[in-house]
Amino acid sequence: MGNGKGLTPQGEDFSAWYNEIVQQAELASHSPVRGCMVIRPYGYRIWELMQAALDGMFKATGHQNAYFPLFLPKSALDREAQHVKGFAPETAIVTHAGHAQLEEPLVVRPTSEAIIWPILGDWIHSYRDLPVLLNQWANVVRWELRTRPFLRTTEFLWQEGHTAHADEAEAEEETRRMLGVYRTFMEEWMAMPVITGLKTDAERFAGALRTYACEALMKDNKALQAGTSHNLGQNFARAFDVRFQTEEGEHVYVWSTSWGVSTRLVGALIMTHGDDEGLILPPKLAPYEAVVVPIWRDEEQKELVLEAGAHVRRDLEEAGVRVHVDDRDGMNPGSKYYEWERRGVPVRLEIGPRDVKAGSVMAVRRFTGPDADRKFPIPVAELPVRLPALLDSMQGELLAAARERREAATIRGLEDYAEFQERMDTVGGFAFTGWCGDPACEQKVKEETKSTIRVIPDAEFRSPTPPARCLCGEPSVAEVVRARAY
Amino acid sequence: MGNGKGLTPQGEDFSAWYNEIVQQAELASHSPVRGCMVIRPYGYRIWELMQAALDGMFKATGHQNAYFPLFLPKSALDREAQHVKGFAPETAIVTHAGHAQLEEPLVVRPTSEAIIWPILGDWIHSYRDLPVLLNQWANVVRWELRTRPFLRTTEFLWQEGHTAHADEAEAEEETRRMLGVYRTFMEEWMAMPVITGLKTDAERFAGALRTYACEALMKDNKALQAGTSHNLGQNFARAFDVRFQTEEGEHVYVWSTSWGVSTRLVGALIMTHGDDEGLILPPKLAPYEAVVVPIWRDEEQKELVLEAGAHVRRDLEEAGVRVHVDDRDGMNPGSKYYEWERRGVPVRLEIGPRDVKAGSVMAVRRFTGPDADRKFPIPVAELPVRLPALLDSMQGELLAAARERREAATIRGLEDYAEFQERMDTVGGFAFTGWCGDPACEQKVKEETKSTIRVIPDAEFRSPTPPARCLCGEPSVAEVVRARAY
Numbered sequence: 010m011g012n013g014k015g016l017t018p019q020g021e022d023f024s025a026w027y028n029e030i031v032q033q034a035e036l037a038s039h040s041p042v043r044g045c046m047v048i049r050p051y052g053y054r055i056w057e058l059m060q061a062a063l064d065g066m067f068k069a070t071g072h073q074n075a076y077f078p079l080f081l082p083k084s085a086l087d088r089e090a091q092h093v094k095g096f097a098p099e100t101a102i103v104t105h106a107g108h109a110q111l112e113e114p115l116v117v118r119p120t121s122e123a124i125i126w127p128i129l130g131d132w133i134h135s136y137r138d139l140p141v142l143l144n145q146w147a148n149v150v151r152w153e154l155r156t157r158p159f160l161r162t163t164e165f166l167w168q169e170g171h172t173a174h175a176d177e178a179e180a181e182e183e184t185r186r187m188l189g190v191y192r193t194f195m196e197e198w199m200a201m202p203v204i205t206g207l208k209t210d211a212e213r214f215a216g217a218l219r220t221y222a223c224e225a226l227m228k229d230n231k232a233l234q235a236g237t238s239h240n241l242g243q244n245f246a247r248a249f250d251v252r253f254q255t256e257e258g259e260h261v262y263v264w265s266t267s268w269g270v271s272t273r274l275v276g277a278l279i280m281t282h283g284d285d286e287g288l289i290l291p292p293k294l295a296p297y298e299a300v301v302v303p304i305w306r307d308e309e310q311k312e313l314v315l316e317a318g319a320h321v322r323r324d325l326e327e328a329g330v331r332v333h334v335d336d337r338d339g340m341n342p343g344s345k346y347y348e349w350e351r352r353g354v355p356v357r358l359e360i361g362p363r364d365v366k367a368g369s370v371m372a373v374r375r376f377t378g379p380d381a382d383r384k385f386p387i388p389v390a391e392l393p394v395r396l397p398a399l400l401d402s403m404q405g406e407l408l409a410a411a412r413e414r415r416e417a418a419t420i421r422g423l424e425d426y427a428e429f430q431e432r433m434d435t436v437g438g439f440a441f442t443g444w445c446g447d448p449a450c451e452q453k454v455k456e457e458t459k460s461t462i463r464v465i466p467d468a469e470f471r472s473p474t475p476p477a478r479c480l481c482g483e484p485s486v487a488e489v490v491r492a493r494a495y
Numbered sequence: 496m497g498n499g500k501g502l503t504p505q506g507e508d509f510s511a512w513y514n515e516i517v518q519q520a521e522l523a524s525h526s527p528v529r530g531c532m533v534i535r536p537y538g539y540r541i542w543e544l545m546q547a548a549l550d551g552m553f554k555a556t557g558h559q560n561a562y563f564p565l566f567l568p569k570s571a572l573d574r575e576a577q578h579v580k581g582f583a584p585e586t587a588i589v590t591h592a593g594h595a596q597l598e599e600p601l602v603v604r605p606t607s608e609a610i611i612w613p614i615l616g617d618w619i620h621s622y623r624d625l626p627v628l629l630n631q632w633a634n635v636v637r638w639e640l641r642t643r644p645f646l647r648t649t650e651f652l653w654q655e656g657h658t659a660h661a662d663e664a665e666a667e668e669e670t671r672r673m674l675g676v677y678r679t680f681m682e683e684w685m686a687m688p689v690i691t692g693l694k695t696d697a698e699r700f701a702g703a704l705r706t707y708a709c710e711a712l713m714k715d716n717k718a719l720q721a722g723t724s725h726n727l728g729q730n731f732a733r734a735f736d737v738r739f740q741t742e743e744g745e746h747v748y749v750w751s752t753s754w755g756v757s758t759r760l761v762g763a764l765i766m767t768h769g770d771d772e773g774l775i776l777p778p779k780l781a782p783y784e785a786v787v788v789p790i791w792r793d794e795e796q797k798e799l800v801l802e803a804g805a806h807v808r809r810d811l812e813e814a815g816v817r818v819h820v821d822d823r824d825g826m827n828p829g830s831k832y833y834e835w836e837r838r839g840v841p842v843r844l845e846i847g848p849r850d851v852k853a854g855s856v857m858a859v860r861r862f863t864g865p866d867a868d869r870k871f872p873i874p875v876a877e878l879p880v881r882l883p884a885l886l887d888s889m890q891g892e893l894l895a896a897a898r899e900r901r902e903a904a905t906i907r908g909l910e911d912y913a914e915f916q917e918r919m920d921t922v923g924g925f926a927f928t929g930w931c932g933d934p935a936c937e938q939k940v941k942e943e944t945k946s947t948i949r950v951i952p953d954a955e956f957r958s959p960t961p962p963a964r965c966l967c968g969e970p971s972v973a974e975v976v977r978a979r980a981y
Contacts, residue, residue, distance in 0.1 A: 038614065038617065038618075040563070040564045040610065040614060041568055041571065041610070041613050041614075042564045042566045042567070042568060042601065042610070045564035045565070045566060046564075047561070047562070047563050047564065047614055048561060048562040049561055050559035050560065050561050050629070053559070053560050053561050053562055054559070054560070056562075057560060073536035073539075073540070074536065074539050074540070074543060075533065075534060075535055075536050075539050076533065076534040076539055076542075076652065077526070077533050078526045078528045078531035078532075078533065078650055079531070079603075079634055079636065079650050080528045080531060080587075080650070081528070082527055082528060085527065097594075098593060098594055099593055100592070100593075101566075101589045101591070101592040101593075101601075102589060102590065102591040102592065103587045103588060103589050103590075103603065104588065104589075104590045104591065105587070105588040105590065105600075106586070106587040106588065106638040107584060107585055107586075107587075107638035107640070108583075108584055114591075115528065115587075117565075117589065117603075124526065124527070124528070127527050128524065128526060128527075128533055131524065132524075143536070147634075148565055148633075148634065150565065152592040152593035154593070164564055164565050164566070166562065
């Protein structure tokens with residue numbers, strides 16, 4: 010295979026490739042607790058960079074962070090009928106504490122509606138108390154039978170937004186606003202294009218009125234639900250009796266939303282950009298945007314190149330670039346190149362004695378567009394300007410490449426069911442088709458093709474001429490995006 | 496009582512004052528889950544500011560964040576004998592998940608040594624892998640019988656550092672370094688002076704070789720353990736068989752440390768500075784360092800002062816000040832003053848029509864030293880320079896005042912047991928006394944006086960002439976700091 014530790018090529022076994030890259034790039038490792046992963050420092054740093062960007066966007070849209078308990082009383086989960094039906098089968102239950110059996114078992118939160126709503130009732134009395142715009146960064150637990158690092162784990166980290174509004178229009182606006190925030194983050198930070206739209210009733214969040222989602226296409230042409238935003242209507246307000254007094258003195262139930270993204274996004278990042286050499290990270294979310302590899306043969310050269318490396322690091326840090334100098338002894342430069350490529354660092358800066366003499370470094374890009382050079386010298390004095398510009402351009406190229414790949418794996422206008430089945434079996438990818446609106450038809454296609462309706466796409470993604478017929482031959486009532494998915 | 500909602504004076508009932516201020520300043524509220532609090536946005540923002548400062552200091556000392564599972568297999572907790580003895584009585588146990596009984600119950604982490612060490616064994620092989628310098632921001636659960644918001648809750652948020660080293664000296668150095676980081680944070684950010692030192696064997700962390708602590712004195716003259724740093728020796732390495740190959744080829748157990756601070760620090764902050772008017776926040780940790788209160792009588796004035804307020808906010812935000820404009824309608828300025836004083840905002844900036852005309856704002860400090868004016872005008876043009884300087888000075892004054900208060904409540908050289916008992920019963924505070932070194936004597940004094948040995952203080956805190964005798968009359972082997980504590 011010619012790649013050292015032996016990374017399985019993506020084309021041979023994408024799933025094996027994924028598991029190996031998670032291990033080899035030191036993103037996560039298994040733990041002695043079934044289904045729970047350990048997020049290693051390199052993987053956690055990616056999550057921290059994601060958190061910082063998202064948190065800034067949440068605050069800029071008026072949200073404040075808070076923290077609600079890890080445990081829900083079992084009776085609280087039972088209050089909203091659809092919600093308990095959706096979540097009860099996958100909960101972890103605390104029955105004993107402090108050496109005694111609990112009177113009422115506690116549920117480890119799978120999501121926090123059932124603990125937040127009983128409390129928000131105490132905070133909301135009048136229209137003056139609205140809107141309430143909260144977010145929480147937390148761990149949640151869903152007892153999954155089949156788990157994979159980042160994509161589906163028993164415990165995962167996420168943020169969950171929870172908001173309360175005076176009327177439906179405002180709740181709907183908030184739901185859509187946060188879907189837009191997610192899309193912006195996914196495209197501008199993760200360089201991952203997404204299709205946004207509405208989930209069908211069958212795929213809706215348990216307890217929601219409407220669920221919107223961002224759907225991305227991984228490199229194996231399987232779809233991944235990357236983030237969801239729910240208009241919860243008055244369902245939770247009714248279940249937990251949360252009413253407010255309007256300006257006119259009436260007492261009415263509040264309208265609420267919730268929205269979340271999780272450490273699953275790290276998995277999405279890996280599968281959107283990685284290649285057979287390893288991880289590829291968009292500069293904005295790379296723990297190190299550049300790694301300096303000093304090259305020496307003797308002590309004299311070592312001193313020279315390490316000094317130059319330290320100088321470059323200082324300059325770049327001042328320019329706001331996350332940079333690491335790999336000065337490990339007893340490891341040849343080639344092995345270092347190999348390791349940092351495997352770990353997806355966008356730019357490598359090689360500094361040998363001749364580079365020092367020439368006053369430049371050799372820059373090597375982890376990925377290139379069709380016309381760009383992979384390797385070229387940059388004068389040290391120009392680095393603080395040219396490297397940020399290069400990283401910026403690479404960020405954009407990565408998004409363009411991912412979009413192009415997704416478009417190549419997208420088909421529109423399919424009406425023939427056999428053709429659709431053939432497409433799912435061979436190419437995979439997104440298929441824009443018609444839908445008769447019947448949940449029974451949706452279920453039948455799911456069982457027969459293992460594909461699901463990902464979303465009823467938002468207007469900008471729809472085909473100029475929407476399909477006239479559903480895959481079942483009945484007239485279509487809505488264009489939908491179908492795919493096999495994670 | 497003349498203070499509106501009725502805050503109990505500290506001198507009357509400190510504990511009632513504390514509970515009321517937590518509610519009235521909207522720092523936290525109770526939840527339907529026994530012993531678990533809800534951290535409200537204002538309280539959580541203080542914690543976020545603490546996190547940001549500490550996280551920066553951890554990274555500056557070479558640590559990386561990671562994330563380990565919430566659950567520990569029960570058998571893992573049982574591996575280190577002292578550790579399980581210390582923590583088993585207060586654990587919450589998951590026995591069921593996904594509708595089925597678990598083969599082995601899971602423990603919700605009370606601290607993470609028992610899940611981190613089985614995993615670190617896979618990461619550490621050679622001396623080249625050391626040191627490992629990790630930190631984790633997480634929630635932990637300890638089933639406490641008597642809880643109080645922030646000070647002692649069943650679930651709390653904290654950070655736990657975990658490091659591995661090649662030898663004892665390096666582990667000890669790390670333990671002391673992080674104790675120093677905590678002290679710096681507590682003094683420079685929280686404006687809370689602390690005494691650092693070694694815990695006695697009786698007060699040591701379950702499983703540690705040596706535990707060091709930062710001890711602060713609250714305004715009711717009770718001590719509070721604000722942070723601990725443990726040299727774990729080779730105890731966990733032995734329990735989980737974590738060995739590394741030395742440069743000489745030997746296989747030896749690693750040395751480890753752990754250290755942590757928690758949301759308890761928010762409680763410490765409240766009880767170090769608050770007064771009968773409410774919370775007092777050090778500027779560096781205040782969600783809002785300044786609040787602008789525009790004052791108007793009619794629409795024309797309203798437009799004028801709101802515009803001036805927006806201008807001031809822009810200027811101050813550019814100068815890096817966290818500022819909020821309280822433009823609420825239907826609430827008189829006096830009520831706003833009252834609310835922000837209760838919530839501890841360091842500086843209020845009043846802007847009325849006359850101030851706008853004069854090109855100035857009226858600054859009102861939440862607290863003043865003996866010689867400072869409480870209220871004075873500042874020209875708007877000078878705000879971006881003068882306000883940061885004022886906040887900086889207030890930060891220093893707050894630390895000085897807290898230090899003075901602590902010193903006034905500290906006594907040294909007490910050898911007479913009756914006098915000591917009298918002191919604990921009346922003043923409280925810190926008492927530097929001798930100690931015979933006998934745990935039985937330590938226990939007896941604890942039972943009889945409800946005071947404990949907080950620490951064997953570090954050199955700089957010790958008395959010039961250490962006490963010759965213990966409270967029991969035997970010769971002293973070490974000067975100790977005693978106090979009644981939270």
